[in-house]
Amino acid sequence: MTPPPTGRVVDLGCGEGEWLQELLLAHPEVSGVGVDHMLPATAAHRTVGRGLQDRVRWIETDASRWSDGQFDAVLCVGATHAFGGLHETLRAVGRHLVPGGQVLLGDSIWEAQPSEAALTALEVTPDALPDLAGLVTAVQSYGFEPSFAHVSTTAEWDDYQFSWSGSLVDWALKEATSAEDREEVLAVAREHRRQYLDGWRQQYGFVTLVLRDALRPAAE
Template sequence: MTYNSPLSDGRAADLAAALAATDPQTVLDIGCGWGELLLQLLAAAPAATGIGVDTDPRTLARGRANADDRELTSRVAFLEGQAAELASGPADVVLCIGSSQAFGSNADALRALYPLVRPGGRLLFGDGIWERPPSAELIEALGGKDGTTDLAGLIDHAISAGFRPLAIGSATRAEWEQFESGYLADWEEWLVRNDGHPEAAAVRGTADAHRDRWLRGYRDVLGFSYLILGRPA
């Protein structure tokens, strides 16, 4: 799985190009995982340096290895911890994709991210949205707390936080299918090779339950937005 969100290679390239066009010197990726988009942005913006922050040491190790493979090690640091503690100051570009829960709601996240973006800088904010109203059963299946809004509501939150929306996009069904298939792939490949394994029943149950939640639950209901937001100078 290349990205830990429903994101195609084409959309990723377009986002990286749009952000690189602002000629950033500093980039901060909050909840970076293995930092694939961060690395693509640094490759497209050769004057920039980046910091990726996450709490998962395994994904950070993958990011460091990928940076080494692309000869970007001197321009990026992958740090374990919280962004508020590790950020050295406002960055020209801030990435926060699928990590709003670290701040509370998406509205909370946008307010918290505002001071981390340099005046005149950009925030790439990726977050879940409702494509259509969810059932009470779906909300419960996804954790029981509905802090998600529709796309229009998310834009309202961004404006209330002080940002201006410069580009608005949402993941396609094809991007979701690629993401969900990738999420399930390790389990399914293992099951194909290890059908008689003592743990196969448990792995099969986990994979089938997730697929069922997707196909019979949140497919075409839960969406994912990609917003390029500008902080006024």
């Protein structure tokens, strides 16, 4: 993304704020706001470690009710549920964005027709998510045009899932102090891994897009 040199950016549903901090590190005069209703302490800690503390504000509140003028770039990755879904998020993003601004949007898609096992594991119906084409159509219907997109690969998903369940396995088999704790945590890891491998692997996907405001393009 290419915000103006002294621009302002916001990350809605920022979590630890990694996307926001990467953007600030790449653009030394840009400042940012991270908004999350359950802001992890690690967000601010890492900001200090990276020397970004004077350029970022962390706000713990419901992003769907928050506003502070318009931003040169709006980030919302993995957090469209904060607004009630993709369409509501795109509407909200439009309100936070200056004309001609950029958006980093990350959201879930079906990469293939979901199986019954996938739907059961994820506890959703087939119409809960668009496919990639449907997501791009939705984005365009709110006046945005993708200028870049990355669909998470199966290798990336596998790394993520095995690292998630693997950290539980490590804890259970190295740190647990009782057989009961060990079995409980191992059961969670096995169940999660099984739901992924037998359920939604290669069906549930994630796409991260850079969008440009096509309704109100930046003035020449």
